[in-house]
Amino acid sequence: MRLTPMFLKIGLLALSISLFCQIQACQKADDTPKIEIENIWSRPVQIENEDGRVMKSNGVVYLKIVNDGEAPDRLMSMTSIVCDVVELHETKMNDDRMMMQKVDGGLDIPAGETVEFKPGGYHVMLIRLKRSLVPGDRFALQLVFERTGTIKVDSEVGQP
Ligand SMILES: [Cu+2]
Known part of the structure; x- marks a missing residue:
């Protein structure tokens, strides 16, 4: 059977192409x-006066956003x-004064x-609170990411 080595070569080639494609698909996933x-x-925030x-x-x-994945995302x-x-805000030093500004565009x-x-850095700004934030309180916050979508978390009122 002189043809066998040829079939073997084609077989090996097909196998390596298929393996290569699987690795590619894997990397994509x-x-x-x-x-x-x-x-x-x-x-904590008290939104009412004594009267x-x-x-x-x-x-x-304040929070930490960890990206353990292979691709970037955007809040x-x-x-x-x-x-x-x-709003997303950032505190910056401006002429020896601490200023905070809204971060646009994610x-x-x-x-x-x-x-x-x-x-002193990035923070989540809660604009016009509807109620006081009392130590020990928890409330929901939704973060929308470009690729991951919406992540819902609970923030606890107090110190870190
Ligand atoms: Cu702010």
Whole structure:
């Protein structure tokens, strides 16, 4: 059988092409972000005066966004039932003064990296709270990512 080596070669070639395709498919399947939210906490806020008059006020949430995946993601927006609007803010030094500003256009969360929201840096701004945030309280916060979609977390009021 002089043809056997030829069949063997074709067979091996077909096998390696199929293996190569499987590896490619595998790499494609792993090419996703893997987002987890950690260390979520809020500062206490009293929105009423002693006489019961409501003072419109803002609150703040700090957290860590961990991306253990192979691809980047982007935090697009946030919502919560405790306030009218949720914004992403960043505190910066401006002429020796601490200033905070809204971050527009979302926030990149690179593959394999952690983005920490902490005092003096990025924070979640709760605009016009509908109720006070009392220590020990928990409330829901939704974070919307470009690729991962919506992640719902609970923030605890208190210290980290
Ligand atoms: Cu702010």
